[in-house]
Amino acid sequence: MVPFQRGAxxxxxxxxxxxxxxxxxAGTIVSGTTANKATEAALAAYPGGVVDRVVQLSSGEYEAHNVxxxxxxxxxxxxxxxxxxAE
Known part of the structure; x- marks a missing residue:
């Protein structure tokens, strides 16, 4: 986990x-079961944040926007x- 420091x-x-x-x-915002599964995977790998949206990319993969x-x-x-x- 990487702690958040405001302004750092x-x-x-x-x-x-x-x-x-x-x-x-770029991409299309997804919701429902698909977004939930992508969010769960993202937060299992990188805990501590909050996913505020999941986007399906043109490749078929998903981007979880982690804040x-x-x-x-x-x-x-x-x-x-x-x-x-991740980036």
Whole structure:
């Protein structure tokens, strides 16, 4: 867990696989069971934050938008609801 400190910048980094052609802000917001499964996977891998939305990307993967922590801000989950990367 990475504790959040208001106003404290964190180092930018990436781990795992970021979907090809990923563009922040692109995709379609999903809800219901799909969003719940993606959120559960994201928070199991990176606990301590709050996912405020889940977006399906053009690749079919999902981006969980994680707030309340310095890092990671975007957690990428594949179609099997397995975390594959973060930034």
């Amino acid at each position: 910048p964190s180092a930018s980094k990436q781990v795992g696989q970021i979907p090809a052609n990923y563009t922040e802000g 309340g922590v310095n890092w990671p801000h975007h957690i990428f989950v594949n179609q099997d609801f397995t975390v594959v990367g």
